[in-house]
Amino acid sequence: MQSSDVILERLMALHPKVIDLVLDRVHRLLAALDHPETKLPPVIHIAGTNGKGSTLAMLRAGLEGAGDTCHAYTSPHLARFHERIRLAGELIDESALSDLLEECETANGGAPITYFEITTVAALLAFARARADWTLLEVGLGGRLDATNVVNPALTIITPVSMDHEGFLGDTVEKIAAEKAGILKPGVPCVVGPQEEAALEVIEYRAARLNAPLLIHGQHWHVSEEAGRLIFQDETGLMDLPPPRLIGAHQVQNAGMVIAALRALDRANGAEAAMRQAVWPARMQRLTHGPLVEAAGSSELWLDGGHNPAAGAALAEALGRLPERPTYLVCGMLNTKDATGYMRPLAGRVAHLYGVSIPGEAATLSAAETCAAAISAGLSATEASSVEEAISSISAETPDARILICGSLYLAGRVLQENG
The missing domain is CATH 3.90.190.20 (Mur ligase, C-terminal domain)
Structure with missing residues (x-):
């Protein structure tokens, strides 16, 4: 069996560009693999400019604290590619990763496809074959044309939107917000973190067209840090929790999105674990x-x-x-x-x-x-x-x-x- 590093290096050569935002190649490969994206545990799809990874880490800790198991897909990795794919909470092992990558490479048949696209398909294939209660997907870039945007989620989350990747997503916050809002789906609720007014207007417009219910920071839920505690409030009531283990005022806002999501998923009993047990390397x-x-x-x-x-x-x-x-x-x-x-x-x-x-x-x-x-x-x-x-x-x-x-x-x- 070849090592995953050798296979990954080969996959890098399948497309001349690192980033090429269309979904045709992903849909083609998913069809060749009998559509694993339709066989996933319920999906929570997370887009935004900052805070996606931290939010996913806290959400995973909260759902696991409530007794559930989670697949998770994040990018980029820090030290090893295996960090991108967690199966029911555990990092994918080397033999499973190598087998999946070779299977996707064979099914692709040498056709052009980017590294992120084919490795995303490999993750979806892994998730479809392993039991878990939830699938947590972090968008790689943007949302609308991101390789992860092939799922029918149970819930979406849009973290704060700001300027980044302008060469691919647009040169205004409104254009970038439109790309992030591309993960919204008809009738599927979305938790919306703190946004500039211009970004929020774009998200609200898209949601209204899709009849997607929004849970918006500052309207439907509020979060603050008071006397060393995290205070969350929505129409259901107030929660008094320990502060997030992750450092920084922005993590308070991320924690608010997580608690709003846990409430929407009827998993509020995991909120304390979300605060105390989340780990996310290289973030302070x-x-x-x-x-x-x-x-x-x-x-x-x-x-x-x-x-x-x-x-x-x-x-x-x-x-x-x-x-x-x-x-x-x-x-x-x-x-x-x-x-x-x-x-x-x-x-x-x-x-x-x-x-x-x-x-x-x-x-x-x-x-x-x-x-x-x-x-x-x-x-x-x-x-x-x-x-x-x-x-x-x-x-x-x-x-x-x-x-x-x-x-x-x-x-x-x-x-x-x-x-x-």
Whole structure:
């Protein structure tokens, strides 16, 4: 049996583009495999710009806390592809993944198909063959033409929509919201997180045309943090819960979407588990062991994969909640992102930024380009040849610093691999 890595590398060559947003190829392959998308446990489909993964992680913890089992599909992975596919709560094993990928490759017959499309089909095939109570699907990009948008969900969720992937989704928040709202289905309820007014109008218009009931933040449900507790209220009543285990005020809003979803699914008894038990790597994650932690010495080491202006604002807010320490960024970003927009909210929170390139990523900004973006955003910046060199420099200059590695999930994945 060939390893999944070998097969995945082969699948990368089936289409000249990494992203090509149409659904024809996915529908063709699903038909060749006898339509696994019609045989899934009830689906909860999640789209949005920021917070999809964290929301899915909390929702999975909540449903499992209520006694249910969940398949889950997320992207991208951080260290290993297997992270994208969970079968009834457990990461898919190597032999099962290799078999599925080979089966999909054979059924595809060498026809053009993108890497994300064929691996999404492999995930749906796995989910259709294994028992679970729920299938949780995170949209890869957009929604309307995303490879996951081939299902008939029981519930949809749209997390906050903001500017990102403009080259594929449109250059206004209204156009992007229209793509995200493409996951709405006739008569299927949708939980809607906090939105800019322009985005919400687009979502409401689409929902009205489909007769899809909406559960909208600020209208149908409210969430806040009060005296160290999370307070959720809707027409059913008030819930007083522990705060989310995941760090940042944006996680309070994500938690609100999760509780609204659990209520809609008649699984509110899982709300406390959703707050206490969710784990989502590289989202304000404190690293506590490994060679990079050793290189940091007495400094704190944190990791975050956010990469757009809204994520930068959320990160700045999260840093403001931590005990005061000199904070340094080690930042690497892709050239498809608004680097200056991402860094601008962080300018008042950090002492200095070290720019690095992302190893093995053709679309990385160079360390010099990252530093130039930082200076444009009002930060002082220094180039570094690697994450480890930057950490060593910071810990030598400021032994009790807070060091945050940030700017890209691809960088975060590399860090988790290097740090063991």
